Amino acid sequence: MIIVSLLLVLLAILGAPLFAIIATSAMVGFHNNDIELMTMALELMSIANTPVLTAIPLFTFAGYVLSESNAPQRLVRLTNALFGWMPGGLALVCLAACAFFTAFTGASGVTIIALGAILYPALKQDGYGDRFNLGLVTSSGSLGLLFAPSLPLILYGVVADVSIDDLFRAGILPGLVMLVMLGGYSIWVNRHNRRPMGAFSIREVGAALREAIWELPLPIVVLGGIYSGFFAVSEAAAITALYVFVVEVMINREIPLRELPRIVRDSMVLVGGILMILGVSLASTYYMIDTEVPQKLLGMVADLVSSPLSFLVLLLIFLLILGAILDIFSAIMLVVPLILPIAANFGVNEVHLGIVFLAAMQLGYLTPPVGLNLFIASYRFEKPIMHVYSATFPFLVILMLSVILITFWPDLSLVFL
Amino acid sequence: MKRALEKLERAGRFAENTALVVLLGTMIVVAVFQIVNRQLLGSMFAMPWADELVRFIVLWLAMVGSIAACRDNKHIRIDAITHVLSGTVVTWIKIVVDVFAAVVCAVIGWQAFRLVREEVSWGDYVMGDVPLWLAHAVVPLAFFLICYQFLVRVLKLAYSIFRPEAGEASA
Numbered sequence: 001m002i003i004v005s006l007l008l009v010l011l012a013i014l015g016a017p018l019f020a021i022i023a024t025s026a027m028v029g030f031h032n033n034d035i036e037l038m039t040m041a042l043e044l045m046s047i048a049n050t051p052v053l054t055a056i057p058l059f060t061f062a063g064y065v066l067s068e069s070n071a072p073q074r075l076v077r078l079t080n081a082l083f084g085w086m087p088g089g090l091a092l093v094c095l096a097a098c099a100f101f102t103a104f105t106g107a108s109g110v111t112i113i114a115l116g117a118i119l120y121p122a123l124k125q126d127g128y129g130d131r132f133n134l135g136l137v138t139s140s141g142s143l144g145l146l147f148a149p150s151l152p153l154i155l156y157g158v159v160a161d162v163s164i165d166d167l168f169r170a171g172i173l174p175g176l177v178m179l180v181m182l183g184g185y186s187i188w189v190n191r192h193n194r195r196p197m198g199a200f201s202i203r204e205v206g207a208a209l210r211e212a213i214w215e216l217p218l219p220i221v222v223l224g225g226i227y228s229g230f231f232a233v234s235e236a237a238a239i240t241a242l243y244v245f246v247v248e249v250m251i252n253r254e255i256p257l258r259e260l261p262r263i264v265r266d267s268m269v270l271v272g273g274i275l276m277i278l279g280v281s282l283a284s285t286y287y288m289i290d291t292e293v294p295q296k297l298l299g300m301v302a303d304l305v306s307s308p309l310s311f312l313v314l315l316l317i318f319l320l321i322l323g324a325i326l327d328i329f330s331a332i333m334l335v336v337p338l339i340l341p342i343a344a345n346f347g348v349n350e351v352h353l354g355i356v357f358l359a360a361m362q363l364g365y366l367t368p369p370v371g372l373n374l375f376i377a378s379y380r381f382e383k384p385i386m387h388v389y390s391a392t393f394p395f396l397v398i399l400m401l402s403v404i405l406i407t408f409w410p411d412l413s414l415v416f417l
Numbered sequence: 418m419k420r421a422l423e424k425l426e427r428a429g430r431f432a433e434n435t436a437l438v439v440l441l442g443t444m445i446v447v448a449v450f451q452i453v454n455r456q457l458l459g460s461m462f463a464m465p466w467a468d469e470l471v472r473f474i475v476l477w478l479a480m481v482g483s484i485a486a487c488r489d490n491k492h493i494r495i496d497a498i499t500h501v502l503s504g505t506v507v508t509w510i511k512i513v514v515d516v517f518a519a520v521v522c523a524v525i526g527w528q529a530f531r532l533v534r535e536e537v538s539w540g541d542y543v544m545g546d547v548p549l550w551l552a553h554a555v556v557p558l559a560f561f562l563i564c565y566q567f568l569v570r571v572l573k574l575a576y577s578i579f580r581p582e583a584g585e586a587s588a
Contacts (some may be wrong), residue, residue, distance in 0.1 A: 015499065016514035017492040020521040027524065041529035045553050048476035051468070054448065057478050061441060231452075238448035245445070260433040268437045269491045274480020277493060279479070330493055375500075385500070 004028050018330050019276045026284035033291055043283035047275055051234060052164065055154050057271045058237035062244040063105030064267035067114035068247040068255055071215055075101060076118050078208040085200040091186035094119045094136055095179055099144030100219075112141035112376045120381060131391045132189060138377040138388060139395035142365040145180060145328075145358055146171035148226055149240075152328050152361070154233060155274075156354045159281075159336045159370060163351075164233050168226060169416040170351045174293035174358060174406040181402045182395065189394075214247045263267045274329050294341040301342055309408075312345040315339065316360060316407050320400075323364020331361055348410075355413040359403045366396050423567075426488075433485045440481065444474045473543070473552050482561035487566040505578060512574050519567035522539040526560030531558055 005025070012021045023040065030037055038302035047053060048133050066072075083089055097119070102111045112379040116137040123133040145152055157164035209216065222240050225231035231239070255263065288294065305311045322331055336357065343353045365373040367388050377392075378385045406412060427463035451467050454460055486492050494514075499507055543549050 011517055012495055013498065014510050014514050015494045015517050017494050019492065020518040023521055023525055037524075038532045038535075039530045040525055040558060041532040044529065044556055045476065045523070045532075047479055048472045048552070051472060053475050054444070054471050057441060057475060057482075058445065058448070058522075059533050234448070235452050238445060238452065241445050242449045261438055264437050264441055265434050265485055265489075268441065268478055268482035269484075269486040269489055271477055271582045272484070272486045273491060275475070275479035276483045276486075325495065327493060332481055 001028075001031065015387075018326075019273075019280050020333065022277065022284050023280040026280060026287050028128075029284070029287040029291065033287070035287065035290065039286065040280070040283045043286055044258055044279035046282060050158060052154065052158055052232075053275070053278075054234040055149070055237035056151060056274065057268065058234070058241040059104075059149055059151060059154075060271050061264065061267045062237075063110065064263050065244045065248050065255065067105055067110045068259070069252065070254050071212075071248065072097075072101065072114040073118060074208070074212040074215065076115065076122075078205075078212050079185050081201070081208040083203040087392040088145060088183070088187035088190050089118075089370065090123055091128065091136055091190065092131075092183050093364075094123065094140055095143060095183055097139075099139035099147065099175070099179055102142060103142030103147035103150045104219075109142075112137065112373060113380055116141065116377065116380060128190065132186075134377065134381060134388060135391040135393070135395045136186065137381075138321045138373050139182070139366055139391045140377070140400065141373045141376065142362050143182070144175065145356060145362045146175035147179070148223060149233065149236065151274075152332060153277075153354070155329060156336060157331050159332055160350055160354060161339055162301075162354060165226065165229065166351050166417055167354055170355050170413040171358075173412045173415065174360050174402075177405060178359070178399060178402045181398050185333075185394070185398050210395060214251055218243060251404040261293060276334050277330050281330075281337075284334070285337040288338065294338055297338060298342045298345055308346045308348060311343070311348065312356075312407050315343070315348075315356070316404070319357060319360035320363060320367070323361045324371070326364070328358070328364060331364070332357070348354050349414060351412045351417065352413045354409045359406050363396065363399055366392050366399070426513045433481055433488070436481045437478065437485065440474050440478050444478070445470055447471055469544045476552075477555050480555045484559055484562050484566065485522065490570070508574050508578055512571050515567045515571045515574070519564045519571065522560045522564035522567065526557050526564060529553075529557035529560060555587075 008021050008025055012018065027040055029035075030039055066290075075097050076093065079093045079100075080090070083092045083096060086092060094115075098111050098115055101115055103113075103417060104110060119140075120133055120137050123136070124130065128136075144150065148171065150171075153167045153171060154164055155160070157167050218240065221243070222231075222236050225239075226233060226236050249260065250259065301311070301314070305314055322335060326334070339357075340350060340353070344350065365371050368374065374385060374388050374392065377383070378388045381388075445465050447464075448471050451464060451471075454462050454464065483492075500509060502510075533550045533553050533556070536553060537548070539549065541549040543552050
């Protein structure tokens with residue numbers, strides 16, 4: 001069994017598809033415990049038994065359509081009209097626009113490609129240093145993970161069987177903390193290169209609003225609908241998908257119909273990749289629960305730590321390492337079922353656990369060696385990867401501080417519940 | 418031979434795209450109409466099958482999306498090794514992990530096939546009058562196709578080692 005595990009770890013590091021790794025470990029477990037191998041197929045098919053999963057293809061599609069249209073430009077113009085006049089204005093614009101866009105497009109790396117391409121040259125033109133810009137844009141690419149309706153939040157809700165509405169509410173303040181800390185750092189770093197403060201123009205705000213008139217109802221309907229409880233998450237997703245399609249393809253006509261199959265394919269490729277891992281993870285979770293793996297883990301952890309506080313410390317260290325190795329989606333599906341019972345044992349609220357989990361995994365986008373955003377930024381802005389590492393490092397430190405704050409201040413997450 | 422393979426590749430891609438567009442389109446229309454029906458029309462239309470249909474479309478999208486992900490080489494993996502090593506070693510590593518993935522998919526496909534065969538004898542129905550086994554048949558089918566995709570890529574990779582000038586453009 002140990003040899004098999006080591007072999008699987010080796011194959012994973014060599015780049016075998018993760019779903020195949022997880023499926024194998026589950027099936028080997030089934031075989032050794034006389035569980036019928038058909039259980040694997042049964043668990044995969046149970047994807048069709050989880051109503052809230054419908055939100056995943058719908059939001060992903062909407063996000064891809066938005067990022068292929070000119071919505072990113074309009075979003076940047078509007079944010080710039082609102083915040084651009086402040087000191088460090090454009091940096092704040094970058095943070096706010098990226099957070100908003102990531103929440104709506106599900107944190108799959110498209111933010112850097114869609115928004116970074118506009119913001120990176122604009123920051124340079126505005127006189128910000130190149131290192132700062134690179135770090136800012138790279139780390140902004142996964143900001144907004146904690147805001148509704150981001151895919152990782154939904155996925156955590158599904159896997160942990162926690163109310164997604166609760167998670168959406170819980171993410172607000174921790175997400176804002178991250179924004180404020182990064183914003184404060186951006187202003188502080190640029191305190192010496194003062195530029196004349198831009199003028200706030202109500203006319204420009206009006207023009208930017210008019211330009212984005214068709215997209216404006218989207219956050220209001222979706223966020224308002226979800227937070228007020230008028231729509232279920234999957235309903236909001238369906239409306240978003242249809243609305244985005246109608247606006248960008250039929251009204252704004254920024255996406256020609258012949259491009260649509262490609263966009264559908266690109267977005268569903270991501271969905272297929274995620275749901276495949278979900279399916280095989282369900283099987284592996286079934287096996288682990290059946291053989292009481294969480295209880296055994298709990299026994300080990302209980303020997304190490306005694307208080308909720310020391311548990312959180314251990315959890316945080318574990319998650320930071322995990323985030324450096326695994327992407328956020330796989331990590332949620334694979335690890336959450338294991339740590340959930342342990343956290344409950346130490347009295348950690350499952351909603352708070354979700355926020356901590358996602359916040360820590362967000363750092364994983366930025367940690368060498370495999371952080372997704374680092375590669376996307378290196379590729380997109382044609383910079384050596386080592387250069388991106390070092391440019392992102394100060395932002396990583398700030399985000400790390402915010403994650404520590406979020407971890408040890410549960411009320412930040414739980415105040416709206 | 419090569420021409421025939423390219424044709425097959427294009428046909429496969431077209432079939433996947435068509436299936437994905439039809440599935441996603443149906444899903445959006447049915448899901449939105451359900452909301453309109455309930456909120457605005459006072460549930461004028463009885464649509465007892467709609468919830469189930471939308472849920473099964475998620476499964477079908479997941480499976481077809483997975484086939485497409487395999488063709489586009491977009492399945493989630495830890496791809497650190499390609500950033501560290503280069504040259505023929507990487508190609509050999511890719512061959513090993515893809516053979517592994519193909520075998521795993523064949524096993525899952527076979528288990529899913531066994532399950533579906535059993536479901537035929539259960540005689541269960543979903544969405545009113547659709548046999549359950551038919552709704553589930555996409556799973557074994559998808560895994561066999563994914564297995565085939567991995568094998569095709571292994572062949573292309575092997576070919577690129579022994580005939581370097583042919584390149585590995587699509588692998």
